[in-house]
Amino acid sequence: MSERLNAWPALVYEDLAPMVDYVNRLVQVGGKYTLDEPFEAGWGNIVLDVTPRGLRTPTFRRQGVTFEVHYRLLDSDVVVESDRGSVTVPVSDGSLAAFYASFCDAAADLGVRPPRTSLICEIPDAPRKFEDDQVERTWDGDAARLMWTAFDLAAGGLETWQVPFQGHRPRVGVMWGGFDLSATRYRAHPATPEADRPAFMQNAARDEYVSVGFTFGDAKSPNASMYAYIWPQPDGLEGRTWGVDGAAWNPGAGLVLLPWSTLRKTADPRQAVVAFGDAVYEAAVETAGWPADVIGSRCDGWRMSTTPPAAVRGRDQ
Template identity: 30%
Template sequence: MSWPALDYPKWKDTGDSLHMWAQIVGKFRLAHTPWVNHSWHATLYADAQGLTTGLVPGGYEVRFNFVSHQLQVLSVNGDSAAFDLRPMSVAAFDTEFKAALGQVGAPTDYHHFPNEVPDPIPFHQQTAMGSYDPVAAHDWWRAIAAMAPVFQKFRTGFLGKVSPVHLFWGSFDLAVTRFSGRPAPLHPGGFPALPDAVTQEAYSHEVSSAGFWAGGNGAEEAMFYNYAYPVPDGFADAPAGPEGAYFDKDLGEFLLPYRVVATADDPAATLIAFLQATYDAAADSASWDRAALDCAIGEKRVPRSL
């Protein structure tokens, strides 16, 4: 699969709409799924046509289809409903989503305030017209579809606890997180519109977390990242991997511009090099038990040796 070019200025307005729309869909999953450690029960996943909730208890699935540009609601009883993704307000999306849920018999209750944004406004009060550029949305999804298998491959090189490859709708980033197994200091919290208890449970143990976001928050282009919590001494001074990668002191993370990966002769190898180098930085600086936690990247049809 080719890696599309991503233009943050052209994406931004569509991205702002999708961020809020994804929060609405994610909150439906959150409201009807038992809590899983580190909020893994609330996320979205890349699939062959867009982003999906997977199967929500009760027998429902919601998908952003970036091929047909529809929001689809499916039920295991065979019912389905959909509406077009198009320029619309957050309030209008919320209304149409609830109607689609009702058409398949799904519950329509969920929390109606966004998370991880300053000064959150209830979805039904966000009546300003939003943007939706189908080309920008499709390119963003194709980029995620190209990188997700690379994150999955990187995930196989670890024997310890590791998250799925999933998209957090609050921060609107694709992520995969490795855990040392050791408890971490209590996180101070402080994220906007996010209960500290959620943050503290998410960071209850030492992590090395890698991912991708499409720009904003101090980086006005699409970026891959890696951060550690707690931040160990020497982390920022470690090698960042491929040319173009660097440590951003303001964000406290290693960054690699998406364009460096997308235009590389071997994008997957370039991304793996960044993920491995920055994980090495976290694990070595914090003295993780790498002999017990690390392993070779998985091979097809080859079980792990005992």
């Protein structure tokens, strides 16, 4: 038990909140470049990959330069890598405005222009633009490592959950606006967005989807947790079981929640993430008419390289 709890560490919101807020602002700088990419349903094109060192944008190809931005949380820096070379921008104590200026100057040496917009989004009470955010913040390397560990562990479970789905599923990654880790499954059924939402939120809700993810929590709900929801929200979610003891439907939030504190105490937390996601998709099948026949076998590549297709097809998931 102790070894598992150490691998899946405790996440105390009050301890992590300052760094979560800081890193959320930092990753929006490189994240803005994703808005120039072709739009995927639900903004699947914008997610940041969870890497062995931090969070990284997709590769961008534009204006005569190919580049990517890597937020190396474990190294306290940001690396812009391109076909012309690479530059490193240290991250330490300071303001978002100062980081943004340093980032733009360093990226310019590689022929990378500033993002087309510097608006800060999805952070309550934030200044309007990066260059307006003059608040001095403290970089905490230990908290950065803890954040990366949580993202890395949750991503492993969510990637395993996604594997057998044969429909459209963007990469598992961090949505740099809300700063949650997301794994989403889509089907080609149009949905009606809520008219009072901003345009980017309406564009996220144009198609039906099932989303499972991880969040550090916020001031209103200060608990790290796995979350899930079905869009549009169907009837019949009350009273269901959700694959893991302790997971529950929260009607006020419109989410199924599995607290991190509960997850880390399960016999196999990674498999618990998979079971949680499977239960949510089963609910979508039973309450919203989602197809059950788009789920393939869940097995590793070695098995697929040596096992005839008929035997794989008959394998219990």
